[in-house]
Amino acid sequence: MTEPSLHPGQRVLHTEFGEGVVIQLTANGYVRAFFPSGERQVFGESLRPATSRAEQIIAHVDGGAHRLRDAWLHVEAHALPLMENAAALTSARIDLLPHQVVLTHQVATTAPRRFLVADEVGLGKTIEIALILRELASRGELDRALMVVPAGLVNNWHRELNEVFNLDFEVFGAEGDVTDRRSNAFAKHNRLIASVDTLKRRARISRLKEAPPWDLVVCDEAHHLSAYRNGRKVRKTENYKLAEALRDHTRDLILLSATPHQGDHFRFWMLIQLLNPTLFKSPEEMVDERHRLNEVVYRRTKADACTADGSPLFARRWVHTESFTMSAAEKAFYAKLREYLIDGFNLAKQQGNQGRALGFVMTIFQKIAASSFAAVRSTLLHRQLALTIHEAILKDEALDIDGHQALMEEARQLIHQHSGLADDAVGRGEVDRVLADLKLRLIRKLDEDRLAAVASSESAEMVTAEGEEAATTAVELSLPEERLRIADLLKVFPQERETKVDKLLRGLGALWEQNPNEKVVIFATYLATVDLLAREINTAYPGQGVVVLRGGDHGTKLAAERRFRRPDGPRVLICTAAGREGINLQFSRVLFNFDLPWNPMDVEQRIGRIHRYGQKETAQVYNLVLSDTIEGRIFLMLTDKLQEIARALGKVDEQGNIAEDLRGQILGQLTDRLSYDQLYREALSDPELKRTRQELEAAMNNASEARKVVFELFQDLDQFSLDDYKPLANIDEGKSRITTFLQAAVERNGGSFQQIDDLRFKITAEANSVPMICTFDRDLAQQNEQLELIGIDHPLINRLLNQWRSTEASSLGATANVNIKQAVALSIWLVQSFGSKQDAGSHLVPIAVDRTGKRMPSIEKQYLECLQAPTGQPQFQAKERAALLHEHIEPMLQRELGHRGIANPDKGYSTEMLAWVEMD
Known part of the structure; x- marks a missing residue:
């Protein structure tokens, strides 16, 4: 028989699983209960009631000076993260937008949290996830989180989550902070970022399942979690199988993708199955009942998103492609370079697997050549040097001493020429050092996997310094007489x-003639191109100033951004691929794309640096294109086809600009349908680009059709509404509560709090600690890095919340003097519910009764004020307290939860008393 005293919400003890909470009494004497290790069904007789926290609290009611203040701090430590507008009170130094605040609030206050966030590119999905992580952590609902992302985005996520949001994530993998070589890293580490390719191996999936469940798993670029139907057979990719394994091993699951639907309803339905396998029985039902997608899909477009006052989020943008042809000398060099690349690709193809490295080298060379002739010349020179040293090594191994020495001397002369080092003792010593270093690298040989990674990265412009170095030192396979061929080419x-x-210099001159103070952003992928541009601009326009953003950590980026932002700072910022994310340049309105990445979505990300929230002017973008190169011709083909589609759909404005949403939607669909590496490589041997045009047109038509299918399916999804934001927008009360809590908590720890002016205050967290100057003002904090931006998720607030949430139960029975005519017992309860979208999450419920057990709603309404009243005297004897608790308050709480819809058979919940205050 089931123990008759057990009831839902009751705390119980189990010999194996420890302390838990009863969820439901089931048939045959079994009980469903929630333990730290998860939900279990156990035999009722194996459970015994635990001495409840409430009983521990009422056993120690005292009128001591600090008791009431400690009880209030304990309650506030639970209450502050549950404020409606907690998402708007983040301490991250970011531009916080209404749609981001609303999404964070909606996700954080829902359970189960299983969603597809499908916002368009540029609306800040990374920021939304970081805000959700921080809010769940501050609510005490997040210990373990796993980010599953494409390999090329691991570092971006790591930088954003840690440097901007201080979330302390580690990278899992051979090149990361954490590996599983000696132990199960998934069990030892609670916050990990890993690439999908690293995790999808069977051994890794087994270790993931052996580790404790995650509180939240996030999968970025979720459209790569694919499953296909062929007749009656369903083929699940390894990516999809990984997602299935994680789905069953996490409490919450969030999928991210700006293009979640690739035009195939079955694939998208299988994606939805990961979130809720019972929502739709088939793809056909999903199409017919598409309004039900609102249960699991959030999708906001740039057209929906707006500022807090309702004005459009983005200013207009104007994109102009300036095309021109090469000079005669450039054409001659380009023709010989093209022959060299074709021969390299052909040899790589003939050699099969052994030719992979050479194929990667040629791909990198082709990308570099599309940037500037100066960049490809620099890389060719370095490869010529590496080939010379490699040949010298082979001569040495063959015991050809004369040949070895001649080639090493030739290598020395090349280094002298390339570096400009003087032919004296110091210069020769430096040349020998460079020579020895390069020789050692060649002997060790190149890691082909690293070369493959940088060569085939289409999702981002990764092929910069690392790619250039890889291309120059991969000399195990080379063309016949390649070093001599390079010499002829040069x-x-x-x-x-x-x-x-x-053309760039002329364009800059025209801009500065109109406005000498115009700030200009220039994007160029390769370092040799960047150096060339900086040198040429400084020579042509001395005094205008150039700052270069080459890469580095987030702090290095911000330093370059700040220099450029200053009114008296440099007029030009030249960015490599490192500047495509993580910096905000909306104070500039002009951008030049000196070179164009093969994937046009990368161009969109570049434009997003100036065409973003806060841009007051029309963003002007100039693409510089050599129309008689392969890259230029393909880019113009793609642009023409986009224009054709846009005109057919009426998506072209009076200036001829393609509507931004259409461009983003089609290019997003195109990315999964086209291998840009393959397209550009094959175009080398297709002089008239007939095959290239056919392939591009077919892919574009398919992408356009897929966009139409997606539009029809998503048309019933709820759009973002500013009305959802308005209740969350007023943060004055929240700031006041945080300030009051902060002051009381630091003073209780021996620290101090001092108001400096309306916007700033000084805090000493505890005795003898370093003071901090703080503010809640987001604009002020972004202007002054010395100021600490305070929010509900600030590390100091988090530390204090955790400290006061863990207060001993024996310290939480207090007294208050509120000048009422009769004795009243006020209890504050934390109720956590799960299993239904409505009213799920955490709630604070006050229950107040007088000596007779009559409920006192007037006291409950002002329970926070009661907790901040002067201390009083105990009003009840121990037996009276127990009777009030068990005979009146606990039944009242159950009725209250039933009335609110929290206590019902479809969901579980737990209750925990936070404080007991006796008032007179």
């Missing part, structure tokens, strides 16, 4: 200023 290198550079 003899026809154009000596005059590059045509593209000349």
